[in-house]
Structures are given as structure tokens and as C-alpha cells.
Amino acid sequence: MDRLGIDRTTDELPPEIGAALQALDARVAKQAARVDVERVAARVLDRLRHGEVERPRRILWMSPVALRVAAAVVVLAAAGVIVNLASDHPQQTAAQQLPVAIPAMDSLNAPQLEAVLEATGEVRAVADSAVQATAGVSLDDLTEQQLQALLASLGNSEG
Amino acid sequence: MGSPVQAVAADGDLIAQYLAGEERAATELVRRHATALARYIAAQGAPEDELEDLTQETLFKAFRALATFRGGASFRTWLLAIGGNVLRDRRRRWRKNLVVELTPDIRDPSGDPGAQAEAGWAAERLQEGIGKLARLQREVFLMRAQQGSGYDEIASGLGITEGAARVHYHHAVKRLKAWIG
Numbered sequence: 465m466d467r468l469g470i471d472r473t474t475d476e477l478p479p480e481i482g483a484a485l486q487a488l489d490a491r492v493a494k495q496a497a498r499v500d501v502e503r504v505a506a507r508v509l510d511r512l513r514h515g516e517v518e519r520p521r522r523i524l525w526m527s528p529v530a531l532r533v534a535a536a537v538v539v540l541a542a543a544g545v546i547v548n549l550a551s552d553h554p555q556q557t558a559a560q561q562l563p564v565a566i567p568a569m570d571s572l573n574a575p576q577l578e579a580v581l582e583a584t585g586e587v588r589a590v591a592d593s594a595v596q597a598t599a600g601v602s603l604d605d606l607t608e609q610q611l612q613a614l615l616a617s618l619g620n621s622e623g
Numbered sequence: 624m625g626s627p628v629q630a631v632a633a634d635g636d637l638i639a640q641y642l643a644g645e646e647r648a649a650t651e652l653v654r655r656h657a658t659a660l661a662r663y664i665a666a667q668g669a670p671e672d673e674l675e676d677l678t679q680e681t682l683f684k685a686f687r688a689l690a691t692f693r694g695g696a697s698f699r700t701w702l703l704a705i706g707g708n709v710l711r712d713r714r715r716r717w718r719k720n721l722v723v724e725l726t727p728d729i730r731d732p733s734g735d736p737g738a739q740a741e742a743g744w745a746a747e748r749l750q751e752g753i754g755k756l757a758r759l760q761r762e763v764f765l766m767r768a769q770q771g772s773g774y775d776e777i778a779s780g781l782g783i784t785e786g787a788a789r790v791h792y793h794h795a796v797k798r799l800k801a802w803i804g
Contacts, residue, residue, distance in 0.1 A: 504682065
């Protein structure tokens with residue numbers, strides 16, 4: 465065991481620190497002796513041989529998947545806010561606002577979509593309640609613009 | 624006539640051999656320095672069950688960066704400096720206080736129990752004190768007091784001046800003395 469260092473420098477330390485350091489080093493030397501040097505060497509060489517690239521510290525938001533999920537969450541959250549506002553202003557129905565979120569989710573695969581929907585459970589709950597609250601709105605309550613939009617969307621769904 | 628004395632390759636020669644593609648040179652360097660490195664990391668409070676992994680990670684990083692080793696410090700001091708960085712990074716991940724328990728199997732079964740208890744207490748107290756030191760004070764103190772490195776090597780390994788290394792050592796000893804006192 466390599467104790468040369470500590471033996472050489474203990475003399476220059478105050479006696480109480482020198483003694484404590486000797487005791488501490490005796491303890492950590494026993495721990496160090498349990499390190500399997502051959503195994504360490506083998507693993508280090510193995511990692512070097514395989515050209516293991518040190519994983520860069522990736523910022524979570526640099527991940528494309530995380531970015532997509534985050535973008536979808538933001539869009540859905542914004543939709544939730546709009547729906548909330550819609551419930552305060554019944555002339556705008558939730559049904560008109562919710563489709564805004566749909567195109568942004570087209571690029572997500574099933575697991576990503578599931579993650580988004582889990583994360584936005586509350587938003588959906590708000591949206592549902594808002595839709596229920598505005599279900600009694602008749603065509604007479606819609607503005608001209610809203611009627612045109614509705615007719616256009618009906619035309620799309622039929623075509 | 625005596626048997627021929629087998630020349631022991633210097634670290635610098637082994638490094639050159641490894642960089643030239645000789646893997647056995649790396650193995651020899653690991654054999655030479657892994658235990659001292661583990662002692663250094665353990666003295667800073669690394670948990671025993673992480674010690675081998677920390678040692679391996681440090682050596683891996685060192686070999687990856689070996690081409691940048693300029694030889695101002697000894698290879699060992701350079702390795703210790705990397706070990707300090709690896710431990711610091713790992714601690715950030717652990718996000719909790721590290722306490723190395725003095726388990727019964729670590730105690731020396733021989734000798735006077737009273738003296739053992741006193742030595743054990745002093746060791747624990749010192750380790751606590753080392754943990755409270757500023758990073759450079761801690762690393763300079765252990766490189767000097769535990770590993771016996773010269774101030775010039777320490778300074779080169781840590782990228783500070785020799786005078787700064789002396790000052791850090793002086794402050795470390797002063798603070799540890801007050802802590803143990």
C-alpha cells in the first residue's frame with residue numbers, strides 16, 4: 465500500500481491533525497484496498513476500446529421529443545385558457561376553440577400523445593365542463609362570422 | 624553475478640506507449656495509481672460502495688484526455704485533480720449529504736479499544752472538517768498531506784500558482800486545527 469506520501473508529510477502537520485490523518489488514512493486505505501484494480505483496468509480499457517463517447521450534459525429541452533411534447537402542452541394549455549375565457553363569454557363556444565390544438569399534435573406518435581394527454585388532464589376536464597356549459601347555445605346566438613366558420617367546417621367535413 | 628535489474632518504466636514512458644497504441648501500458652498505469660486514487664476519493668467522503676465506480680470513471684476520463692496531459696504535474700497529481708472533479712459532479716447528482724459510516728468491519732480489531740475509539744473519533748472529525756473546507760483547500764490539503772505531492776505538482780495539477788497552493792494548504796490546516804481543537 466502506498467503510504468509514502470502521508471509518512472512524508474505528517475511531520476509538517478500539527479500533531480493532532482497528523483494523528484487524525486493517520487487514522488483517517490488507515491480507514492480509507494482499507495476501503496481503497498477493496499477496489500478491484502484489475503477489474504477497474506479491464507473496464508476502463510473496454511470503455512476506451514469501444515470508443516465510448518462521454519455523454520454530454522444534455523439539456524432536457526434540447527431533445528426533439530421533449531420539445532414537441534412541450535410545444536403540444538403549451539398549445540393545449542393555451543386552448544384550455546381560451547376555453548375558460550369562452551365559458552365566461554358564451555358568445556364564443558369551446559367547440560370553436562379546441563380544434564386549434566389539434567394540428568400541433570399531428571406530429572406526435574402514440575406514446576408522446578399519451579404523455580401530453582396525461583399531463584393535460586386538467587385542461588381536458590376544463591374543456592369538457594366548458595363544452596357542457598355552452599351546449600345550450602343556439603344558432604341565433606352566433607355572430608355572422610361564427611356562422612360562416614361553422615358552415616365552412618360543415619362543408620369540409622362533408623367533402 | 625547478480626540477476627539483471629528490470630527497469631521500471633516511468634509514467635511518462637507508459638503514457639507515450641499507450642498513446643502509441645499499447646494497451647498494456649494503460650493497464651500498468653491503472654495498477655500503479657488506482658489504489659492511491661481511491662484513497663484520495665474516499666478521504667473526501669465518497670461512499671465505499673461508489674468508490675470503485677468513481678475510480679473507474681476518473682481513470683476513463685483521464686485516458687480519454689491523455690493527449691492533453693502536458694507533464695507539468697505528475698501523472699498521479701493530474702489524476703487526483705480529475706478525481707476531485709468526478710466526485711464533485713457525482714455529488715451534485717446525489718443531492719444529499721454523504722456520510723461514510725464507520726462500520727464494524729472497518730474498525731481494526733486489534734489493539735486497545737479505548738485508543739481505537741479515540742482514533743476513530745479523530746478520523747471522523749477530520750473527515751467532517753475536510754468536507755467543510757473550500758474545494759481548493761480540501762484538494763490541496765489531501766494532495767499534500769495524504770498523497771505527499773509537492774507544491775509545484777499540486778499547482779500544476781490544479782491549475783493554480785505554487786504560492787496559491789501553499790496558501791490554500793495553510794488555511795486548510797488552520798481551519799482543520801480549529802475544527803478538531
